[in-house]
Amino acid sequence: MHELLALAARSRALPAWMRSLGASGLTLAALALQMLLRDSLPPGQLLLFVPAVLFSALLFGGDAGGWAAAFSAALAAYFLFQGEGFAVSDPAEAFALVLFICVGLCIVYVLQELFGALDRRAAETSAALACATKTERMKGLYLQEMAHRTKNDLQFVASLLQMEGRALDDEDRRASLLSAASRVAVVSRVYALLQQGAALDVEMRPLIDDLCADLRLALIGLRPIALRTEVTDCALGVDEARAVALIVNELVVNALEYAFPEDRAGTVKVRLAREGDDLALTVEDDGVGLASMESKGAGFGQKLARSLAQQLGGAVTIDAGEKTGLRCELRFPAPPA
Structure with a gap:
């Protein structure tokens, strides 16, 4: 099913004349099969044209599906039903032809709505992914900015502790302040590495x-x-x-x-x-x-x-x-x- 939908997405992007030609080919193939099995099928049967309409609408879009329904009805009236040319003389056959056209158009409408819903869902998903990507990028920028500010603040605190420590005459107090400055500098280095990327890990x-x-x-x-x-x-x-x-x-x-x-x-x-x-x-x-x-x-x-x-x-x-x-x-x- 996934491969069929992927094929439909590509074929629906073809030019209009190519899609109409494809729908015509499917309809003619259905007519050939109908003529081949004519003696084995009950009179007035149009079932073999239904797949042609279905696959035309699926592969080539609603316009091509509508054309396949109309083309199938015209071919059936001319080659399969009693009458002269496109005129159908038998009321039962005329009713079957009208019913076929209605069913074919319903198939085209349902497939169009289905593909429209799929397109809208794909657009919503794409928009959600774009929004998530933007949010992730903004989060990374905020993280880098926070890490940058934190690193600078910690470096400033470490510098103050070093200045205070060097100014003391007491050896023990000086060593304690310098050790505290060293520990603050270590934490500052962690945030310096965190600043280099958008990752949350170091x-x-x-x-x-x-x-x-x-x-x-x-x-x-x-x-x-x-x-x-x-x-x-x-x-x-x-x-x-x-x-x-x-x-x-x-x-x-x-x-x-x-x-x-x-x-x-x-x-x-x-x-x-x-x-x-x-x-x-x-x-x-x-x-x-x-x-x-x-x-x-x-x-x-x-x-x-x-x-x-x-x-x-x-x-x-x-x-x-x-x-x-x-x-x-x-x-x-x-x-x-």
Whole structure:
């Protein structure tokens, strides 16, 4: 049926003379079949012309269907019924001819109304799709604008916190404000990535790679420490991406600040990979280990990481590394693939 309607849509777009020619061909074919089976059919039968009218109206439109009905009646009067020329002398045959014309015109009318309804429905569907596309595009623009404004506001707050922190003489207060500025900057980076497209999700590979690049510049400098990332391609919602980015920030900052005292050389590895139904984020270093880091004040960052992990529906585990150092793993449910 779908193929027939598709064929009808194409054939109805043909020029008028071609559609009339097609209807005439169907009518003549019906006449030929009627003449061939004339001895087998009761007298006055016009049933074989009905499909010609039906398919003419279906394939070539109402005008062609009306022409097929009139042409069929004329051919039947001339070739099939008693009388001279187009004059029908038998009242029963004349009634059958009139009835055929009425039935044929009814068929044409019904098909015209049906195709008109289909055309209107197609137009409404097209308009609805266009409206939905426009709405989706506008939503994407609004999202980008919101992300842009949010990113700028967060950058402004981070700058204020950095200025306030650098102006303080108290080392502990200065470190607290600078840490807060770093966390605000992480959230700002999430919205910066969200601003780049109309999607509602944030790609994690560029987020973590860029975040670690910033931490490398800010905290490593000329120290003999390598910071490496291995992130699988995946996207998370804004809330989930923000939580993961903050956890990466806390764990990497802790490792860079406390795991390698006195210019000790080492490596920090950040890995995000899908494992079954979960995503596993691992931050591992070969530094001085857990006890030494906690004695130097790294406990708050780990507490914050555990709190954010609960928001993700996951948990953070912190263990000693395979040889030395520390291994922190966050495991939480992965989004549907």
